[in-house]
Amino acid sequence: MNTTAKRPGLLARVVRRPSGAAAIGWLVLLTAATAGASFTAPRGPLDQDLGQVLAGPSGGHLLGTDNLGRDLLSRLLFGGRSTLLAVAEALLVYLVIGTVLGLASGYLGGWVDWLVTRTADLMFALPGIIIVLVVLSVFPGNLHAAMITFGVLGSPGLIRILRSQTLGIREELYVAAAKVAGLTRSQILRRHVLPRMTSMVIVQAALFAAIVVTIQAGLGFLGLGAQPPNPSWGGLVADASQNIDRDPWMLVPAGIPLVITVIALGLLGDAIRDAAIEGWSVSKMAAPQGRTVPAPRSAEDTAAPVEGGGEPDARALLSVRNLSVEIGGIPVVQGVSFDVMAGETLGVVGESGCGKSVTALGVLGLVPGGGRVAGGQVVFDGVDLAGSPAELARVRGSGIAYVSQEPMVALDPTFPVGRQLAEAVRRHSRTDRRTTRAAAHRRVIELLTMVNIPDPEAVAGRYPHQLSGGMAQRVAIALALAGDPKLLIADEPTTALDVTVQAEILTLLRGLQAETGMAVLIVTHDWGVVADLCHRSVVMYAGQVVEQADVESMFTLPLHPYTAGLLAANPHLAGGGESLPTIPGTVPAPRDWPQGCRFAARCSRVTDACAAAPVALTRPVTDRLTRCVHSQQLLVEGTPR
Numbered sequence: 188m189n190t191t192a193k194r195p196g197l198l199a200r201v202v203r204r205p206s207g208a209a210a211i212g213w214l215v216l217l218t219a220a221t222a223g224a225s226f227t228a229p230r231g232p233l234d235q236d237l238g239q240v241l242a243g244p245s246g247g248h249l250l251g252t253d254n255l256g257r258d259l260l261s262r263l264l265f266g267g268r269s270t271l272l273a274v275a276e277a278l279l280v281y282l283v284i285g286t287v288l289g290l291a292s293g294y295l296g297g298w299v300d301w302l303v304t305r306t307a308d309l310m311f312a313l314p315g316i317i318i319v320l321v322v323l324s325v326f327p328g329n330l331h332a333a334m335i336t337f338g339v340l341g342s343p344g345l346i347r348i349l350r351s352q353t354l355g356i357r358e359e360l361y362v363a364a365a366k367v368a369g370l371t372r373s374q375i376l377r378r379h380v381l382p383r384m385t386s387m388v389i390v391q392a393a394l395f396a397a398i399v400v401t402i403q404a405g406l407g408f409l410g411l412g413a414q415p416p417n418p419s420w421g422g423l424v425a426d427a428s429q430n431i432d433r434d435p436w437m438l439v440p441a442g443i444p445l446v447i448t449v450i451a452l453g454l455l456g457d458a459i460r461d462a463a464i465e466g467w468s469v470s471k472m473a474a475p476q477g478r479t480v481p482a483p484r485s486a487e488d489t490a491a492p493v494e495g496g497g498e499p500d501a502r503a504l505l506s507v508r509n510l511s512v513e514i515g516g517i518p519v520v521q522g523v524s525f526d527v528m529a530g531e532t533l534g535v536v537g538e539s540g541c542g543k544s545v546t547a548l549g550v551l552g553l554v555p556g557g558g559r560v561a562g563g564q565v566v567f568d569g570v571d572l573a574g575s576p577a578e579l580a581r582v583r584g585s586g587i588a589y590v591s592q593e594p595m596v597a598l599d600p601t602f603p604v605g606r607q608l609a610e611a612v613r614r615h616s617r618t619d620r621r622t623t624r625a626a627a628h629r630r631v632i633e634l635l636t637m638v639n640i641p642d643p644e645a646v647a648g649r650y651p652h653q654l655s656g657g658m659a660q661r662v663a664i665a666l667a668l669a670g671d672p673k674l675l676i677a678d679e680p681t682t683a684l685d686v687t688v689q690a691e692i693l694t695l696l697r698g699l700q701a702e703t704g705m706a707v708l709i710v711t712h713d714w715g716v717v718a719d720l721c722h723r724s725v726v727m728y729a730g731q732v733v734e735q736a737d738v739e740s741m742f743t744l745p746l747h748p749y750t751a752g753l754l755a756a757n758p759h760l761a762g763g764g765e766s767l768p769t770i771p772g773t774v775p776a777p778r779d780w781p782q783g784c785r786f787a788a789r790c791s792r793v794t795d796a797c798a799a800a801p802v803a804l805t806r807p808v809t810d811r812l813t814r815c816v817h818s819q820q821l822l823v824e825g826t827p828r
């Protein structure tokens with residue numbers, strides 16, 4: 188279901204809460220009154236009215252006077268200036284250090300993370316107030332130095348929070364999508380990571396400001412802040428405490444604004460947190476899944492790779508050779524080789540956990556779970572991308588684009604989709620680097636029209652959560668097309684969609700391929716998708732390629748028992764009334780891979796030879812590869828499925 192209602196902004200949601208409105212009201216009033224004290228204060232802060240010493244509130248002195256007959260309201264307003272300045276200085280330092288180091292530590296990881304977290308841990312161990320007092324003894328009366336020091340000492344709290352948030356956000360698919368779209372690290376951090384944390388940063392800033400107000404007042408109370416006779420809130424409290432026997436009232440104007448300000452900052456933090464939670468809770472995910480029943484189509488004959496690598500095929504658009512990927516030091520994909528020709532669609536098939544997605548992401552150098560490409564070549568358009576961050580950055584988005592199975596999480600929830608598309612358009616605009624806003628918008632509408640979005644103008648203004656699953660996937664595809672890629676990698680692009688939408692998306696992909704001539708590498712566990720879209724297919728099992736052939740041959744005569752088992756278990760191809768056969772057992776986890784054939788434990792043809800040693804890929808017939816010791820027998824038997 189689409190919702191067109193506009194989500195109110197964070198400020199509107201905060202102000203809607205009584206506590207938020209009251210806190211903001213007080214803080215705005217206080218800031219305006221103290222910043223403009225020269226106009227708002229009835230008298231000068233040092234003006235004495237010796238006839239009105241320690242007087243209570245009156246028409247002449249709304250909040251009374253102190254022991255020298257000075258107007259308390261005026262001293263309060265002028266004294267508030269130093270409090271405001273102190274909060275601003277400490278906050279600025281706190282925010283700059285906390286945000287930059289928190290983001291860098293979480294996003295970059297490695298030695299940067301190590302260094303930042305160790306330094307933050309060390310700073311946490313330092314007694315902050317003692318350090319501030321030491322600074323004040325070195326720079327007597329210099330409140331600026333004290334507040335900057337306090338900002339530095341407070342920043343590890345923010346660093347830790349932002350680091351842990353960034354660690355989570357960097358694994359989000361929309362961040363991977365932004366990388367694929369070719370955005371640089373700083374662009375991703377600025378546009379996709381930081382906005383997600385804005386509310387959290389504001390909450391922390393409000394709470395830190397409350398602490399700064401009390402610390403600054405404490406310093407003033409001790410006579411370490413503004414030098415008498417200049418007013419400060421802490422100084423006013425000190426004066427009041429000295430005269431408490433003679434005029435207890437003085438404590439009220441001296442202390443109450445301080446208390447209200449600290450409470451207001453706390454309430455503001457709470458209101459922002461609640462408003463942010465409310466904002467996030469309106470997003471929803473895509474609809475449930477289903478299947479489509481397409482008809483098989485003929486396959487195109489293309490060159491096949493060879494076991495162990497061999498030379499990449501010069502005619503191929505993408506030549507993957509001997510690709511190995513490790514996650515947490517454990518190999519999850521081993522020795523994978525295949526080619527994708529220009530304009531061709533290659534399907535990568537297999538059960539869950541066989542390494543299809545990791546292979547696809549490995550091509551883009553985006554291995555999940557902190558893993559890495561441990562070996563092999565990924566030659567795209569004649570250039571080896573493996574191990575070359577610069578080349579990967581160059582081709583992502585404009586050479587190779589990526590569409591994931593969860594369109595909703597591939598799109599940044601904090602921006603309207605049109606803005607995300609425009610950003611990608613501007614990023615990839617080759618002819619005119621300074622693509623104007625209007626030109627980018629025209630291209631956005633063109634892209635949305637290409638993916639058959641009705642009313643593209645309206646859709647461009649919507650947030651991802653306002654789109655249905657199918658619409659969001661179309662937008663994700665439009666985003667991928669923004670850079671005119673030569674190869675589109677689509678990882679289960681229809682899995683999260685319902686059955687009619689799946690068919691629409693498949694039709695769209697086929698149409699776009701015919702229109703643009705791009706090659707497609709599609710990851711799927713659905714033979715229907717393979718039959719409907721693909722020219723050739725690679726079957727993966729337990730991190731290896733076990734069979735590779737053109738789709739028609741594979742459907743007619745699978746040359747690996749795993750392929751045969753998968754095809755037999757395919758609900759689309761089963762005869763009516765037959766019970767669907769299943770493959771017994773499950774895919775072994777990477778750490779449990781046996782030394783011999785990895786499918787042996789589930790295979791009906793297993794013999795001693797299967798478990799004896801690793802099984803190599805062989806080519807029993809031209810342009811077909813299989814990793815089975817019984818492949819010749821399967822061929823001779825020639826029993827079509």
Ligand SMILES: Nc1ncnc2c1ncn2[C@@H]1O[C@H](COP(=O)(O)OP(=O)(O)OP(=O)(O)O)[C@@H](O)[C@H]1O
Pocket residue numbers: 514519537538539540541542543544545546555556557712776777
């Ligand atoms: N983020 C991760 N952290 C740790 N291990 C992972 C991670 N992602 C994948 N793996 C492991 O890598 C192996 C291959 O996973 P992959 O997601 O590529 O399988 P798949 O065939 O694409 O399955 P699916 O269809 O479920 O996505 C699996 O053993 C999986 O446990």
